[in-house]
Amino acid sequence: xxxxxxxxxxxxxxxxxxxxxxxxxxxxxxxxxxxxxxxxxxxxxxxxxxxxxxxxxxxxxxxxxxxxxxxxxxxxxxxxxxxxxxxxxxxxxxxxxxxxxxxxxxxxx
Amino acid sequence: xxxxxxxxxxxxxxxxxxxxxxxxxxxxxxxxxxxxxxxxxxxxxxxxxxxxxxxxxxxxxxxxxxxxxxxxxxxxxxxxxxxxxxxxxxxxxxxxxxxxxxxxxxxxxxxx
Numbered sequence: 025x026x027x028x029x030x031x032x033x034x035x036x037x038x039x040x041x042x043x044x045x046x047x048x049x050x051x052x053x054x055x056x057x058x059x060x061x062x063x064x065x066x067x068x069x070x071x072x073x074x075x076x077x078x079x080x081x082x083x084x085x086x087x088x089x090x091x092x093x094x095x096x097x098x099x100x101x102x103x104x105x106x107x108x109x110x111x112x113x114x115x116x117x118x119x120x121x122x123x124x125x126x127x128x129x130x131x132x133x
Numbered sequence: 134x135x136x137x138x139x140x141x142x143x144x145x146x147x148x149x150x151x152x153x154x155x156x157x158x159x160x161x162x163x164x165x166x167x168x169x170x171x172x173x174x175x176x177x178x179x180x181x182x183x184x185x186x187x188x189x190x191x192x193x194x195x196x197x198x199x200x201x202x203x204x205x206x207x208x209x210x211x212x213x214x215x216x217x218x219x220x221x222x223x224x225x226x227x228x229x230x231x232x233x234x235x236x237x238x239x240x241x242x243x244x245x
Contacts, residue, residue: 058233065170065239066238066239073232117230118189119166119189119230120181121166122178126175
């Protein structure tokens, strides 16, 4: 079983749709959590950090459930420019960093 | 401009010929890390460094070496490259592990 597992996707949604991605992790020593987006094998770019209290950045909302070891990302009012691969990342304080395999989103007109 | 700079961007080399991929950051970040990305396997951590002269193995360290003699640089060394090291490599840095990373633009390595 992988340490970080994401919905395999792909997700194909129309513009304006709401889409949710899920991620689970197995290492209970994990302390920091992030969502990145990656376009066409370019470098990943930080989308947002994820906190237990939940955090929102415009159309994006991230949530962390430490008890269930579960992370989510919600995208509202999807835009064509949201088409990308979304990566869930889990870090320990010791420096170990584990990426999920990513979920591909395609937003269609 | 705050950035992580990797060189070269593309490299084709032959089996057994030692090579170094450089990584430099100008943000005074403590933490740096190397990843490789392969189709179907996602990004996997090769080595990381919490500070100068401190390096640790990630999930796939075999066949790689690193050094952290100064804070800004974290080169990745392949002493004897093999075809199974053909991959897309990314260097990343952050203030510390609780912060998000800034990635370099990647190095596409082919070993023939």
